[in-house]
Amino acid sequence: xxxxxxxxxxxxxxxxxxxxxxxxxxxxxxxxxxxxxxxxxxxxxxxxxxxxxxxxxxxxxxxxxxxxxxxxxxxxxxxxxxxxxxxxxxxxxxxxxxxxxxxxxxxxxxxxxxxxxxxxxxxxxxxxxxxxxxxxxxxxxxxxxxxxxxxxxxxxxxxxxxxxxxxxxxxxxxxxxxxxxxxxxxxxxxxxxxxxxxxxxxxxxxxxxxxxxxxxxxxxxxxxxxxxxxxxxxxxxxxxxxxxxxxxxxxxxxxxxxxxxxxxxxxxxxxxxxxxxxxxxxxxxxx
Amino acid sequence: xxxxxxxxxxxxxxxxxxxxxxxxxxxxxxxxxxxxxxxxxxxxxxxxxxxxxxxxxxxxxxxxxxxxxxxxxxxxxxxxxxxxxxxxxxxxxxxxxxxxxxxxxxxxxxxxxxxxxxxxxxxxxxxxxxxxxxxxxxxxxxxxxxxxxxxxxxxxxxxxxxxxxxxxxxxxxxxxxxxxxxxxxxxxxxxxxxxxxxxxxxxxxxxxxxxxxxxxxxxxxxxxxxxxxxxxxxxxxxxxxxxxxxxxxxxxxxxxxxxxxxxxxxxxxxxxxxxxxxxxxxxxxxxxxxxxxxxxxxxxxxxxxxxxxxxxxxxxxxxxxxxxx
Numbered sequence: 001x002x003x004x005x006x007x008x009x010x011x012x013x014x015x016x017x018x019x020x021x022x023x024x025x026x027x028x029x030x031x032x033x034x035x036x037x038x039x040x041x042x043x044x045x046x047x048x049x050x051x052x053x054x055x056x057x058x059x060x061x062x063x064x065x066x067x068x069x070x071x072x073x074x075x076x077x078x079x080x081x082x083x084x085x086x087x088x089x090x091x092x093x094x095x096x097x098x099x100x101x102x103x104x105x106x107x108x109x110x111x112x113x114x115x116x117x118x119x120x121x122x123x124x125x126x127x128x129x130x131x132x133x134x135x136x137x138x139x140x141x142x143x144x145x146x147x148x149x150x151x152x153x154x155x156x157x158x159x160x161x162x163x164x165x166x167x168x169x170x171x172x173x174x175x176x177x178x179x180x181x182x183x184x185x186x187x188x189x190x191x192x193x194x195x196x197x198x199x200x201x202x203x204x205x206x207x208x209x210x211x212x213x214x215x216x217x218x219x220x221x222x223x224x225x226x227x228x229x230x231x232x233x234x235x236x237x238x239x240x241x242x243x244x245x246x247x248x249x250x251x252x253x254x255x256x257x258x259x260x261x262x263x264x265x266x267x268x269x270x271x272x273x274x275x276x277x278x279x280x281x282x283x284x285x286x287x
Numbered sequence: 288x289x290x291x292x293x294x295x296x297x298x299x300x301x302x303x304x305x306x307x308x309x310x311x312x313x314x315x316x317x318x319x320x321x322x323x324x325x326x327x328x329x330x331x332x333x334x335x336x337x338x339x340x341x342x343x344x345x346x347x348x349x350x351x352x353x354x355x356x357x358x359x360x361x362x363x364x365x366x367x368x369x370x371x372x373x374x375x376x377x378x379x380x381x382x383x384x385x386x387x388x389x390x391x392x393x394x395x396x397x398x399x400x401x402x403x404x405x406x407x408x409x410x411x412x413x414x415x416x417x418x419x420x421x422x423x424x425x426x427x428x429x430x431x432x433x434x435x436x437x438x439x440x441x442x443x444x445x446x447x448x449x450x451x452x453x454x455x456x457x458x459x460x461x462x463x464x465x466x467x468x469x470x471x472x473x474x475x476x477x478x479x480x481x482x483x484x485x486x487x488x489x490x491x492x493x494x495x496x497x498x499x500x501x502x503x504x505x506x507x508x509x510x511x512x513x514x515x516x517x518x519x520x521x522x523x524x525x526x527x528x529x530x531x532x533x534x535x536x537x538x539x540x541x542x543x544x545x546x547x548x549x550x551x552x553x554x555x556x557x558x559x560x561x562x563x564x565x566x567x568x569x570x571x572x573x574x575x576x577x578x579x580x581x582x583x584x585x586x587x588x589x590x591x592x593x594x595x596x597x598x599x600x601x602x603x604x605x606x607x608x609x610x611x612x
Contacts, residue, residue: 114350115350177391178386178387178388178391178392179391179392179393179394179395181341181346181386181392182384182386182392182393182452182455183394183405184346185344185346185378185379185383185384185386186379186383186405186406186409186455187375187378187379187380187409187410188405188409196394196397196405197394197397200396200397201394201395201396
């Protein structure tokens with residue numbers, strides 16, 4: 001069985017080799033890994049706790065004590081940014097996980113069975129998609145009550161239709177392939193055919209979209225927090241920090257600028273990595 | 288008499304429904320296959336050959352297709368009337384199918400070994416390890432070293448892939464093998480290898496085969512009997528010997544006529560003129576009458592019944608001797 005490992009590895013090697021050619025994608029990958037490490041190691045890295053208030057030093061600028069200054073309650077902005085990466089990344093990744101898993105399941109069923117099943121599911125999704133995604137998230141988060149968990153659910157549910165559609169299209173191209181018929185003639189059950197033969201073959205294009213979706217989820221998550229429907233104080237979150245700094249934007253623009261930069265960098269990293277992955281995974285773009 | 292045949296198809300008719308039309312893909316085909324026999328199902332693209340094979344296995348697309356009449360008796364049981372549960376015991380186990388295009392008949396992201404093991408484990412309650420051992424044996428049987436168990440289809444050449452597909456089909460020792468143009472996608476030398484291998488395996492396992500092809504050379508090489516299909520009907524059937532030496536249906540004669548010969552110095556091939564009839568229209572008379580050089584008015588009006596011109600040699604033509612009662 002030792003051959004198995006080398007073969008599987010070589011497949012990933014191939015993708016990695018392609019990805020390496022794209023410098024931006026590699027940098028993005030490292031930025032993302034760094035972000036994840038920061039989120040995990042926040043208590044170690046942060047000089048202060050995210051909720052320690054130093055009221056005397058409120059609204060301070062950069063100094064040796066507070067590298068990026070403090071906010072209106074005197075909390076260290078750098079520490080809050082480091083802690084804030086947790087909420088943002090959790091939001092981004094879990095929301096995408098919910099959206100992608102449900103979307104892939106619906107899309108696979110719809111695409112594989114076709115006919116009436118497909119028609120009904122797609123019309124329902126049409127109605128669903130007629131509501132702007134962010135509005136839907138806001139409505140859901142408002143109904144469920146503002147909290148990190150509910151924001152994740154709202155975002156995840158909002159992502160479903162896009163993934164379902166894409167998966168459906170992808171499944172439909174795989175469905176007609178001969179190996180699916182061959183699996184039928186081998187007497188594989190429908191569930192097995194979908195899980196083992198259809199989804200793994202149809203999921204390729206989804207990987208790119210999922211990577212990019214993480215970025216948009218972080219962004220939407222920040223937006224939800226900005227309007228007060230996401231993470232609640234005193235927990236640090238980038239969107240909520242921007243929201244807090246809004247009142248004093250003219251006097252202390254850096255208080256909003258730093259979390260804004262964090263959102264931008266993480267979203268950009270996700271999108272550039274997604275772009276790079278698309279090139280690496282698409283055999284037609286290889287040379 | 289019933290048990291004389293392993294497989295007996297009686298009056299099978301299959302239709303495909305699309306949004307606009309109904310396609311009459313198979314029209315009242317009857318076939319018999321003895322145990323251990325190899326039957327060549329010959330015909331043009333679109334003559335309904337593959338549909339017959341898929342009907343036997345019960346894997347026609349459910350939404351679009353409909354079997355409108357007929358019986359498929361396998362070991363005396365009507366497959367069309369069987370419950371899905373009973374059918375599952377037969378599909379892949381007693382009847383297996385080899386697909387036309389080895390390039391797409393294997394799942395590109397699973398190892399070939401896994402796919403053979405999957406076929407075996409669908410029907411035999413054995414451990415994963417035993418399944419793998421058995422799959423390795425199958426690979427060796429078709430001439431692929433067992434070390435390649437963990438390789439992916441793209442690491443194999445076309446001929447090798449077809450061997451894997453054959454190994455997969457034979458994994459459960461089926462009684463009946465439906466080979467749907469197993470050599471069409473391969474070049475001639477590989478074709479010969481694959482046929483040779485299938486022949487050996489057939490002798491070893493005593494499997495009956497329905498070989499679907501449009502290549503008479505392959506049929507002559509591999510089969511004992513032939514059924515010539517045209518527009519969803521069998522126009523002539525009999526032993527290879529009789530059909531090849533004494534083709535009586537004008538269509539079969541036309542097919543043989545259009546084969547190039549090594550002896551004569553003809554510069555052009557002699558194709559059959561015209562095209563296959565529109566499969567969405569029901570033919571009132573003989574299906575071949577539009578293209579038949581001998582067609583009469585009666586041909587267009589009355590559908591000919593099969594006539595036994597020699598023992599075991601059936602021809603569906605009004606013009607052969609014995610057709611006029």
